[in-house]
Amino acid sequence: MKQVVVENLSVAFPISLSRPQSLRSELTKKLSRIGGRVVSDDSHGAVLALSDVSFTLKPGDRLGLIGPNGSGKTTLIRALAGVYDPSAGRIRADGVIVPMFDIGLGFDDEGTGYENIYIRGLIMGLTKEQISKRIDEIAEFSGLGEYLDMPIRTYSAGMSLRLMFAIATSVQGDIILMDEWLTVGDAEFRQKANARLRQLTEQSGILVLASHDTDLLRQTCNVAMYLANGKMCHFGKVDDVLRQMNEKQDAN
Amino acid sequence: MPESVVGRALDDLTPVFSRFHTWRSLAAVDIRSKYRRTYLGPWWITASNGIFAFIIGTVSGRFLGSNMQEYLPFFITGMTIWGFVSSAIIESCTTLIQSGGLIRATNMPLVIYIMRMVQRNFIIFLHNSAVIPIVWLVYPWHVGFYALTALIGFFFLYVCVSSISLAVSIVCVRYRDVPPIVTALVQVLFFISPIIWQPSQLRGGHEVLLFNPIAHLLVITRDPILGKTVPLMSFGISALTALLCASVALAIYSRYKKRVVFWV
Numbered sequence: 001m002k003q004v005v006v007e008n009l010s011v012a013f014p015i016s017l018s019r020p021q022s023l024r025s026e027l028t029k030k031l032s033r034i035g036g037r038v039v040s041d042d043s044h045g046a047v048l049a050l051s052d053v054s055f056t057l058k059p060g061d062r063l064g065l066i067g068p069n070g071s072g073k074t075t076l077i078r079a080l081a082g083v084y085d086p087s088a089g090r091i092r093a094d095g096v097i098v099p100m101f102d103i104g105l106g107f108d109d110e111g112t113g114y115e116n117i118y119i120r121g122l123i124m125g126l127t128k129e130q131i132s133k134r135i136d137e138i139a140e141f142s143g144l145g146e147y148l149d150m151p152i153r154t155y156s157a158g159m160s161l162r163l164m165f166a167i168a169t170s171v172q173g174d175i176i177l178m179d180e181w182l183t184v185g186d187a188e189f190r191q192k193a194n195a196r197l198r199q200l201t202e203q204s205g206i207l208v209l210a211s212h213d214t215d216l217l218r219q220t221c222n223v224a225m226y227l228a229n230g231k232m233c234h235f236g237k238v239d240d241v242l243r244q245m246n247e248k249q250d251a252n
Numbered sequence: 253m254p255e256s257v258v259g260r261a262l263d264d265l266t267p268v269f270s271r272f273h274t275w276r277s278l279a280a281v282d283i284r285s286k287y288r289r290t291y292l293g294p295w296w297i298t299a300s301n302g303i304f305a306f307i308i309g310t311v312s313g314r315f316l317g318s319n320m321q322e323y324l325p326f327f328i329t330g331m332t333i334w335g336f337v338s339s340a341i342i343e344s345c346t347t348l349i350q351s352g353g354l355i356r357a358t359n360m361p362l363v364i365y366i367m368r369m370v371q372r373n374f375i376i377f378l379h380n381s382a383v384i385p386i387v388w389l390v391y392p393w394h395v396g397f398y399a400l401t402a403l404i405g406f407f408f409l410y411v412c413v414s415s416i417s418l419a420v421s422i423v424c425v426r427y428r429d430v431p432p433i434v435t436a437l438v439q440v441l442f443f444i445s446p447i448i449w450q451p452s453q454l455r456g457g458h459e460v461l462l463f464n465p466i467a468h469l470l471v472i473t474r475d476p477i478l479g480k481t482v483p484l485m486s487f488g489i490s491a492l493t494a495l496l497c498a499s500v501a502l503a504i505y506s507r508y509k510k511r512v513v514f515w516v
Contacts (some may be wrong), residue, residue, distance in 0.1 A: 014511075083357070
């Protein structure tokens with residue numbers, strides 16, 4: 001069964017690796033106002049970007065992550081993607097994970113659109129055959145036509161985004177991880193892209209989406225988590241969590 | 253439990269084989285990208301190596317007073333092989349550092365980044381080595397089937413270079429003072445290895461040939477091509493070196509690969 005079980009997850013970032021002591025303490029003081037908790041012993045400093053987070057996602061769950069800057073949203077997404085290793089606790093994810101963040105990395109500016117579909121596909125772990133099978137579909141969805149034979153250096157920002165989006169969303173998986181909803185292109189393409197994302201996220205068993213956009217979270221998600229300073233403050237139905245968050249903010 | 257540690261280390265090695273197509277294709281893409289919009293493409297590498305050989309052959313050779321018939325094939329073959337070793341190791345200092353964004357965005361195993369870089373340098377080496385037959389046309393030497401023995405040599409060399417690169421790349425991410433040290437060390441290795449000088453020219457200090465693994469790796473790759481037989485001892489020492497490098501690299505990789513993402 002596709003599910004994500006996270007138990008007592010903590011992720012600690014080592015900081016100030018070789019900086020002098022005084023600078024380190026300065027830095028630590030600054031960091032504590034926003035972001036995760038800064039822990040330090042004699043020899044090493046670390047930012048506890050996530051501490052003791054536990055939750056379970058069942059098939060069909062669409063989790064929205066919300067919280068101020070540096071609250072650990074991206075860290076949680078990356079930990080789920082297997083980029084960050086938990087410093088404590090564990091993550092169990094059954095199903096194919098599709099990371100859909102930083103989708104513009106690894107591209108070769110001098111390469112043509114087609115070549116870049118290929119490069120990005122390889123980085124995503126696809127084989128040549130798998131890429132060839134998808135290439136027409138990606139080309140068609142991007143709507144770039146003969147531009148795909150030109151170096152992406154010649155593309156406008158919007159055109160590159162179209163291509164990146166088409167590639168990133170060409171993979172099917174069970175667990176989709178997104179750091180902010182992908183918004184791309186002109187009005188027409190945005191509609192098409194939105195429809196595709198909706199379809200993808202509905203098909204996939206599980207979606208985890210970090211965003212500051214409460215309306216979007218309400219529309220997209222059924223459960224939500226409010227993170228602050230690397231801790232899970234609230235977890236539950238999306239409306240409840242957003243309400244609790246607002247109450248807290250009003251209180252401040 | 254030592255067994256589980258070894259088992260885990262070997263598991264870390266699997267992407268090298270299971271994702272062979274990934275790093276090999278990406279390396280090919282890198283080469284194509286580098287020489288895009290040029291007429292000669294990757295053959296520029298060959299051409300520049302050829303110009304180098306020509307200069308050495310016509311100018312330096314005379315200054316050095318060496319017998320060109322013997323010296324030039326020796327020098328060009330050795331230099332071409334050394335080019336692969338030095339460029340891969342020096343590039344390994346920055347491979348992971350420069351891929352920071354991608355490391356933080358995908359879960360592609362780190363070893364793939366290293367293999368991509370080593371393979372890229374190997375492709376450059378293959379283009380470079382096209383100069384060797386040209387030198388052969390000018391100063392022919394006897395070539396037989398024995399030359400194929402060099403393939404075994406290149407296998408060991410490839411293992412050594414990728415292992416050293418893997419280890420160096422991880423150390424360099426953590427300690428940013430290491431890259432200049434590596435560059436300096438590579439230069440030292442160049443001078444203590446028989447590349448610009450022939451073993452027969454040595455008047456003393458023959459230990460440099462015996463205890464320098466690079467010297468043995470050069471012997472097992474270069475000598476068969478030049479039609480010389482390779483002493484078994486050189487194969488033995490090269491195999492041991494490859495095994496040792498691979499074990500150390502794998503131990504470092506296995507222990508620190510999860511930390512690298514926090515260091516880049």
